Amino acid sequence: MGLLGGGVIGAGWAARFVLNGSDVRLFDPSAEASARAARVLDDARTAFQQLTLAPLPEEGELRIVDSLEEAVAGVELVQESAPERIELKRGLLAEGDRAAPPDALICSSTSGLRPSELQAEMERPERFCVAHPFNPVYLLPLVELCAGVRTAPETVERAGAVFRSVGMQPLVVRSEIDGFVADRLLEALWREALWLVSDGAATVEEVDDAIRYGAGLRWAFMGTFLTYRIAGGEEGMRHFIRQFGPALEWPWTHLTDVPELTDELVERIAEQSDAQADGRSPRELEQLRDRVLVRLLQALRAEETAAGATLAAWERELLGAAAPTSVRHIPPEWVDYNGHVHESRYLELFADATDALLGGLGVDAGYLEDGGSFFTVETHLSHLRQLEAGDRVRVTTQVLDSDEKRLHLFHVLLRDGEADPLATAEQMLLHVDTTSGRAAPVREPVREKVAELTQQHGSLPRPERAGRSVGVS
């Protein structure tokens, strides 16, 4: 690949190609280009290592070269990512066209300049199209492909195949317009955002929060049209537009020049929306939406960022307030291919019982924040009878023993109203100072409560299955 321009976008392209096994030559007259490309490749490498388990191909070679000619000699694809100045880009593309092999593709990363204008000085304009990526180029899959008046149809097809092979999602723009599709949408939102700050209605952080805690979570997987189709319920898009069309006249943005909702336009939107839904009912789409939102919230929780931080804070509250034992329902999704509940779910039930007990002993949000926590170091599970979906179950917990750093528990899982155990778990918990990462004595007031409970439970009979080890004989 021959890359012209090594700013954030050019360096991102370099990283995506190199990590997909292509050799890259990059030309950029700036003194910082080389360091930037190395840094971005480093970041991309870290990201790819986390991203996938699939074996990556041997990395391509990244070479920073001193001339445009050297960058494009013998390549399959020339990708221009210079600053958004039409004369600059037009000149680079014409030069690249002259120096590159005649069958090479030539693409521009422009965010919105028209391909017809960019290809104006090229000798072989038919092999040129816009390929507009999004930052970070090595992680975001979207690439908008847009043909100019002199672009050959097969050029866009060939470009699509190249970008798909490096994990991207090409979107072919149907007609040549300034800003293509994505940046028109981004620009509309951006201009309104500037108004909000300009009017003093919100700070930049509040504008960002208004997106990332709400609609932004949906936009990660579902655009506005599909979202509104769901909002329209069984009657779908026609109903939604009928209901919310009048709001277009309201001063809800500074953008007051709105398209007229003619019957023809409503019909077009409704038909295209039907095609997009592809037979999926509003119900199915709702359920998909919820499943994906749950996964996204969990992903964000892992970094305790944005909505994930909100979720984590709520969970800490719940944990602080948990009542000791409560009856639970076995949800249908816990059933495995044998029609039984997966063994790891038994441990999930027992671990929840442990959490509930610890909550009752004063291991709350404040205790955790101060760096005290119990970690499970050993568990012995016995499966005696089978759980089924829909069962109502409860766990009883007995403290077998404790010392200053350890808590030894015995759980019994029972179907509600029955006395015959479904399963048992014996667990050893170690108290840890999470700051140092080492075992440390339990702190007050938890320590006293643990001692009290241990004494109370000391009078209970020792469970028959306590102290078992696994063995054939």
Add this chain to the structure above:
Amino acid sequence: MGLLGGGVIGAGWAARFVLNGSDVRLFDPSAEASARAARVLDDARTAFQQLTLAPLPEEGELRIVDSLEEAVAGVELVQESAPERIELKRGLLAEGDRAAPPDALICSSTSGLRPSELQAEMERPERFCVAHPFNPVYLLPLVELCAGVRTAPETVERAGAVFRSVGMQPLVVRSEIDGFVADRLLEALWREALWLVSDGAATVEEVDDAIRYGAGLRWAFMGTFLTYRIAGGEEGMRHFIRQFGPALEWPWTHLTDVPELTDELVERIAEQSDAQADGRSPRELEQLRDRVLVRLLQALRAEETAAGATLAAWERELLGAAAPTSVRHIPPEWVDYNGHVHESRYLELFADATDALLGGLGVDAGYLEDGGSFFTVETHLSHLRQLEAGDRVRVTTQVLDSDEKRLHLFHVLLRDGEADPLATAEQMLLHVDTTSGRAAPVREPVREKVAELTQQHGSLPRPERAGRSVGVS
């Protein structure tokens, strides 16, 4: 809680409150309200079971009532979610105000009507504010709070505390404007989207794709201002605005009425952006962005939707080009509220290793259909070191012993490339005739393979942790 209106939003509120342990009375004259509320609660219950491992409080009671008076009697909060018609809402709020206890909060879910107009007919307007949620209300954390001219400041504070306690993220809107903050941004994007379809520049699906494969992934956790700050590099927001300010004059959206970038406005944006970044360098923000994007892409891959489907397709290509591997990735959704992988996930990894071993021994779909299966009856887990999200791990499995009905295994979980175990599991499996539900001898050809493997593994040293029991001393 007393809810007025049980459409999608009202039903979503009901579900969020009920699952957080509050009793809810919902008044809606529509015949469908009851069925809708039940269905939404059902969906929300499923979502919450997936969402968190924290013990949820005992569910509140959801009652559909026949009058507004019954809905609001004795409640702490009245939440109105009627259709967006000012007279209707104004009337309901005035009635609710008369019937509710004098110290109850009264809120409206309006997406954009001004609180000053909504509170116009209330006797106690000081306890009213807008609390605007986003669909699905039980999953999206954002709630915009907006005071009217007659709202008391403590009303917004009290509302914030109530919504925070049910896992939401309140955003206080500084000045009373139509559409508040979020819907102004959404509306700007929506109007431009309608233009794109109206102009034939894109279909509704293409508009959605232009968001969800690109900027939408960032918007799930990082708004436009922070994104652009990163794009501005070391020089931050001032540099970005200087560089891209001129583009505001370009016809990149139909929204051409733009704020003037006065020095004062640029300075305000830059200062607010500094406050938002809170000392984090562009480099740190970039790395945060990449880490979160990786987690989001993986979350989407789990549902093979949007950018996750693109990722999965790319991985299949890579996998097709290489040998399979048993190394596994720890997905972000496995991380619990402590930042660690939940103990039940360790057992999930070990159970998968058992399944893989059984598959290799000939326990396939046919064997299962014929009524033969191995069930785990006992497991002893030892947690030695901690797993982290993104770790690449593998499990080694040793057959310790077997007889005609039993298989005794020892698993070791290792981080890829390391020899020091993260955890071990000793398991006893019992062979069962699933038709009779009783233990039964292993059948051919599995029996012979089990015997062979047991003999082979017999020469391996016995693991140090085999045969352990749990105990303090």
